[in-house]
Amino acid sequence: MKIFKIKFKGIVATGLKEGAYYIEIYKEKIKNVLGIVPFPGTLNLKCDKGCEGGKEIFDELKNLKFKEIDGFDGLKDVRFIKCVIKKNKIKTDAWIVIPEIRKHNFVEIISDVCLREELNLKDGYEVEIYV
Numbered sequence: 001m002k003i004f005k006i007k008f009k010g011i012v013a014t015g016l017k018e019g020a021y022y023i024e025i026y027k028e029k030i031k032n033v034l035g036i037v038p039f040p041g042t043l044n045l046k047c048d049k050g051c052e053g054g055k056e057i058f059d060e061l062k063n064l065k066f067k068e069i070d071g072f073d074g075l076k077d078v079r080f081i082k083c084v085i086k087k088n089k090i091k092t093d094a095w096i097v098i099p100e101i102r103k104h105n106f107v108e109i110i111s112d113v114c115l116r117e118e119l120n121l122k123d124g125y126e127v128e129i130y131v
Contacts, residue, residue: 004084004130006060010045012116012125015106019044023110026078029069034080034095036112042097043085043115044106045127057107061098064131076100084130085109087119096131 019042023030030038047057066079079098084091094111107129109115121127 005064006057006129006131008047008057008129009126010047010107010129012121012123012127013044013046013106014123015042015044015108019108019110025075026069029072030080030110033067033069036095038110039112039114041114042108042110043094043121044108045129046105047107058098061096061131066098071100080110081131083109085111085115085119086128086130087121087125090119092118096129 020040023038023040023042027038027040030036061081064081066081068080069078071077077100080095081098083094083096085094092111092113092115094109094115097108097110099108109129111118115121119127
């Protein structure tokens with residue numbers, strides 16, 4: 001049985017539409033470091049302070065075990081933390097993306113599948129994340 005250190009909830013939201021661009025740039029490195037061929041996009045979650053965090057969730061995550069892709073070609077380092085995302089009784093493995101520079105307060109999640117399709121998600125749906 002897996003023991004999780006952190007559990008938080010998030011609300012699915014539309015992001016800045018930049019995830020696919022960055023996933024494509026980092027695709028080969030993600031494949032080498034995380035062992036997955038990433039779906040070209042991120043799942044964006046709003047995490048209010050009432051959901052164990054919002055901004056504070058990144059403070060909690062920074063002390064956990066992560067994998068890192070070093071910056072290259074003027075791009076910054078990116079850290080990834082393994083997680084499980086769950087909606088109702090459906091769950092799947094994924095990775096939380098922690099870029100060195102964040103443009104918003106969303107928690108971004110990547111996987112080798114389209115998480116919106118896999119978990120039947122739409123904007124406004126609540127999911128649970130286990131780290």
